Amino acid sequence: MRELSLNLSALHCRYAGICSGCIYIEKPYSEQIKLKIEVLENAWKTYLPSENMPKPEWLPVASGGLRDRAEFVVDNRSGATLFGLFSTSQQDVLDLEVCVQLSPALTKFFSEIRNFLPDVNRGTIRLRVSPSGARGVWLDFANLDVKRLLEERTQLENLRKLAFVEIGQKRKALIDRDGVLKLGDPQLQPWFETYLGEEETPVEVFTTVGGFTQPGFQANRVLVRALRSMLKDISFSRAAEFGSGSGNLTFPLAQLAREKVDAYELDELAAEGLKMGAERAGLTEKISIHVGNFQLDKNTPEFIGTDLILVDPPRSGVMGFIQSLASIDLNQRPKHFAYVSCFAESFAKDASALVDLGYKPKHVSIVDQFPQSPHFEIVSLFSLS
Numbered sequence: 001m002r003e004l005s006l007n008l009s010a011l012h013c014r015y016a017g018i019c020s021g022c023i024y025i026e027k028p029y030s031e032q033i034k035l036k037i038e039v040l041e042n043a044w045k046t047y048l049p050s051e052n053m054p055k056p057e058w059l060p061v062a063s064g065g066l067r068d069r070a071e072f073v074v075d076n077r078s079g080a081t082l083f084g085l086f087s088t089s090q091q092d093v094l095d096l097e098v099c100v101q102l103s104p105a106l107t108k109f110f111s112e113i114r115n116f117l118p119d120v121n122r123g124t125i126r127l128r129v130s131p132s133g134a135r136g137v138w139l140d141f142a143n144l145d146v147k148r149l150l151e152e153r154t155q156l157e158n159l160r161k162l163a164f165v166e167i168g169q170k171r172k173a174l175i176d177r178d179g180v181l182k183l184g185d186p187q188l189q190p191w192f193e194t195y196l197g198e199e200e201t202p203v204e205v206f207t208t209v210g211g212f213t214q215p216g217f218q219a220n221r222v223l224v225r226a227l228r229s230m231l232k233d234i235s236f237s238r239a240a241e242f243g244s245g246s247g248n249l250t251f252p253l254a255q256l257a258r259e260k261v262d263a264y265e266l267d268e269l270a271a272e273g274l275k276m277g278a279e280r281a282g283l284t285e286k287i288s289i290h291v292g293n294f295q296l297d298k299n300t301p302e303f304i305g306t307d308l309i310l311v312d313p314p315r316s317g318v319m320g321f322i323q324s325l326a327s328i329d330l331n332q333r334p335k336h337f338a339y340v341s342c343f344a345e346s347f348a349k350d351a352s353a354l355v356d357l358g359y360k361p362k363h364v365s366i367v368d369q370f371p372q373s374p375h376f377e378i379v380s381l382f383s384l385s
Contacts, residue, residue, distance in 0.1 A: 011025060015096065024371075040344045057366070068106055069127065069213065070126070073123070074124075103218075113125075118145075120141050123142065124139075166186070171209070200224075205246050205273070205277050216369070228252055230338065235307075240264065241253060242313075253310055306334045308335070313350075317343070339380045339381075340379050347380070359383060362381045362383050
């Protein structure tokens with residue numbers, strides 16, 4: 001197992017107190033830990049007042065420099081180009097020359113792209129660096145701005161020299177077709193990685209620049225390690241994962257399962273990336289990919305024969321999905337339910353539904369992959385016995 005050298009020293013930033021990105025940065029790290037645990041405990045008490053929560057295992061990563069992808073706002077409405085994050089008032093865009101949350105590779109990219117910012121009223125720009133060092137940028141602008149930039153051409157051409165460019169909610173690739181800039185089909189590339197086994201061997205995760213992944217490689221290693229450590233002593237043949245995305249947790253789960261994993265994903269493009277990554281990792285025989293909205297009752301899969309369910313839902317939680325287990329006899333329900341979450345309130349609400357169905361909380365870890373902010377990642381396990 002590769003060890004991480006933790007750097008939890010105080011983080012100094014010239015924008016402390018005025019930037020909304022790191023509202024905890026002026027607090028000692030020990031106080032940040034206390035506040036985050038209190039958020040989780042208070043949410044738990046709200047929805048499960050009579051159920052004891054396992055003592056959270058705190059898993060720090062570093063005090064900063066963890067992001068290998070990040071989103072920023074570009075704003076030209078005042079006549080001067082502002083590129084950064086919203087101020088603490090949430091009214092103005094704070095122009096940032098540096099950001100202490102970015103990894104060294106992303107810091108360099110952030111500095112260089114400031115010379116190539118498109119002239120738009122306001123929009124969002126995601127920057128990403130891959131494990132190999134490739135650079136990607138996703139432009140989320142108004143349609144009129146995109147049309148004008150395509151016609152003007154020069155600004156986008158200059159940006160293409162710096163990075164691979166995607167544009168719009170459909171994450172279309174910017175391409176040159178016979179001397180004319182066009183929006184082509186999305187292109188899946190190994191922009192991220194996950195880790196297999198005790199040696200934590202890196203495995204490519206195929207996605208788009210604008211596709212969802214965890215924010216950085218270093219923290220993701222700790223997250224995957226926490227999941228593997230939690231599940232390694234559980235004997236399970238078949239698992240089902242909901243919201244599998246491009247495979248960040250699917251591949252470690254498949255390695256642990258004795259037989260197979262059924263991976264359920266709503267987004268077709270993410271499912272295609274999952275397929276590509278499984279082939280590259282040699283896990284196609286152990287992973288069955290299903291595409292559809294599985295929160296709808298008519299699409300609810302058959303859980304009988306499944307030993308473990310894994311979910312990593314958005315901030316809204318899994319909503320009514322857990323209730324699909326209620327129709328299964330207790331002795332035929334999956335024995336284990338692993339829940340990864342970035343939002344304490346929806347996690348606690350869903351945990352209450354699991355407890356009502358006979359599941360008992362066995363383990364809770366907190367991965368602090370968002371230092372200097374109120375946010376954190378929860379890795380938890382519920383079992384029927």
